[in-house]
Amino acid sequence: MDFNLSPEHLLIRKMMAEFTENEVKPIAAETDAKTLYPRENIEKLFDLGVMGMCIPKEYGGQGADPLASAICIEELSKQCASTGDIVATHNGLCCDPILTHGTEEQKAKYLPMLSTGHKVGAFALTEPNAGSDASKGQTEAKLEGDHYVMNGSKIFITNGYVADVFVVFAMTDKSKGTKGISAFIVESSFPGFSVGKHEEKMGLHGSPTAEIVFTDMIVPKENMLGREGKGFNIAMQTLDGGRIGIAAQSLGIAEGALEEAKAYTKGRVQFGKPISKFQNTQFTFADMELGCEAGRLLTYQAAMKKGSGERYTKEAAMAKLFCSEHAMKTTTKALQMFGGYGYTKDYPMERMMRDAKITEIYEGTSEVQRIVISANMGL
Structure with missing residues (x-):
């Protein structure tokens, strides 16, 4: 097995490393x-083609x-996990489900917006009483003629107040639990x-x-993503891919913290050395380096499995779990x-540590990742 990156991937890494150093780090x-x-x-990043890269x-x-x-998310997150998060959400949680489950008409309309149109994407699943348990969602979409009428709310939505396009999940039949959830493409300009x-x-x-x-938001009937009642499956499949993004973000945070610590400890003299x-x-440092490697x-394995069309649910969960926990340990x-x-804002360590914590929580807590891994072990 070849563990070396291709020339194309090396070029992308170089491009993103330079962008991060020159554009991201100075304002982080x-x-x-x-x-x-x-x-x-x-x-x-839109101009560079990073938004909508896939x-x-x-x-x-x-x-x-x-x-x-x-690789793009990893490099960005070495200096600014927020920027990595924005890109990961846009690419993995909005572009990907439209590309995977959208009709040709939906793809032709929305994907150019999200790649070259400078329109930011988001993903809206979580509700106040429906976090890990999506079946408890209260947002409803009722069919009325040629459109759906949607009522409800979503919380903790990344890119929430800047996004133009959302993949939203709502109950179209509450009596069916998760089988009554449907997915929709929603624009922030929609009435309601x-x-x-x-x-x-x-x-x-x-x-x-x-x-x-x-x-009472009006959603055109043609904006349903996939078939009615298949929203839960779309959400879970999308989160599999999203977890690769969070793994990459976590990895970048850990690598960034490691590099900052190396530079500081080489220059800090105590007791004569x-x-x-x-x-x-x-x-x-050995433990930190081992965890990053x-x-x-794990992250690249999951990404390559996704790219080859293989099932990658377990691999994505393992990458997200390991990298998020390693990021928290490494920043600490x-x-x-x-x-x-380190406890002051004169150095980036306290920011990196605060940023690392959320990676153990969103897109499935560490406990949820362990459930996913064990469920896919054939026990």
Whole structure:
């Protein structure tokens, strides 16, 4: 088995590393401190073809594979996990289900918007009483002639107050539980669509998270994504792919923290030598490096399986679980190496640690990932 990246993937990594260093890193601290959506950089990422990278060229995309997308998210997240999150949500949770489940008319209309049209995408599943258990959703869509009327709300929606296109899940038949959930493509311009509370979060301050409210919202009948009652299957399949994005984001956070800690400990002299030379520090670095390498293999494996059309549910869950937990461990250990400085905003460690925590929670908590893994082990 060849573990080397192709020349194309190496070129994408180089491009994204340079973009991250020159465009993302200089504003990362300000983005976090002022809770700013990095609009200019997202516009530049559209111009680079990163937004909608896996969309086929006939719809305006780059026609790249899931591994290329994962590499982009990984590199961005080394310096700004918020930017990585925006890209991961757009590509994995909005573009992908439309590409996978959309009609030709839907793909022809929406995919060019999301790739070259500078329209940001989002995914709306979670509700106040329906987190991990989607069957408890209260948002309803009732067919009335040539359109559906949608009422309800969604919470914790990434890209919520900047997105133009949403993949939304609603009950079309509450009596059927998960088999009564359907998926829809919704535009923020639809009558009855509104943005509610803007969430104030512990981390990912540059990633816009909000409540979305539907009040007698009119959704054209042709905007149903897939067949009626198949929304739950679409959501679960989409989350499989989304977990690769979160794994890549987590991996990038851990790699970024590792590099910051290496640079700091090489220059910090205590007891007559750089603290990077102390055995305890070196043992910690060894564990951090080991975790990053293992996480990279798990993430790339899942991405390559997705790209080849193989089933990848277990692999995506393993990558997301391992990388998110490793990101939390690594940022904690790295912050400790900075001592008191790590606890201040003079260095990026406290931001990286705050950003890492959400990766253990969203798109399925660590506990949910363990359920998914064990359910796919043939026990």
